[in-house]
Amino acid sequence: MSPHNNPRGIRVKLALWILALAALAALPASALEWRWSYQGEGVTALGSFTTTDAPNADGFYEITAIKGEANGVSITGLQPAGTSIPGNDGYPVDGLVRVEAPQLSLHGFGYALADETYANPFYGDHFVPPGVYAFFSDPANRKTSEPLVRFTATIVR
Numbered sequence: 001m002s003p004h005n006n007p008r009g010i011r012v013k014l015a016l017w018i019l020a021l022a023a024l025a026a027l028p029a030s031a032l033e034w035r036w037s038y039q040g041e042g043v044t045a046l047g048s049f050t051t052t053d054a055p056n057a058d059g060f061y062e063i064t065a066i067k068g069e070a071n072g073v074s075i076t077g078l079q080p081a082g083t084s085i086p087g088n089d090g091y092p093v094d095g096l097v098r099v100e101a102p103q104l105s106l107h108g109f110g111y112a113l114a115d116e117t118y119a120n121p122f123y124g125d126h127f128v129p130p131g132v133y134a135f136f137s138d139p140a141n142r143k144t145s146e147p148l149v150r151f152t153a154t155i156v157r
Helices: 007-026
Strands: 031-040 043-052 061-070 073-078 111-113 118-124 131-138 143-145 148-155
Touching (some): 031 131, 043 118, 061 111
Antiparallel strands (some): 031 148, 043 061, 073 111, 111 118, 131 143
């Protein structure tokens, strides 16, 4: 009997292929790590985020995770793309960043803070002056602010 016609040999080869495919599927997707910060009137925020490893056609990378703090308060979560931070209904984030200026899109990214407040830095080309603004929301106290900030983000690995 030829080894190619041996049912046991075929099963062993099939099992090895399945194991190899499972191992490949279990590998983590490639990602980039960034350091970011912004400062403006009444706000200082900094931290890191993880993005996909390949930019879209416009040069933007998708932010998939975030860490850091704003005004000394820990960031607790990334706002999902396509949703608005509480207190800023109608302005969904897209969670994108790029290396070139402007580094943020019109929708920017959003995040929650440990004190139940939220932030959404974004690029406002229709503002005077055009630039990065950071919408801040404190829904419990019905307070918002939107200062012009100096935003920087750099890939670190």
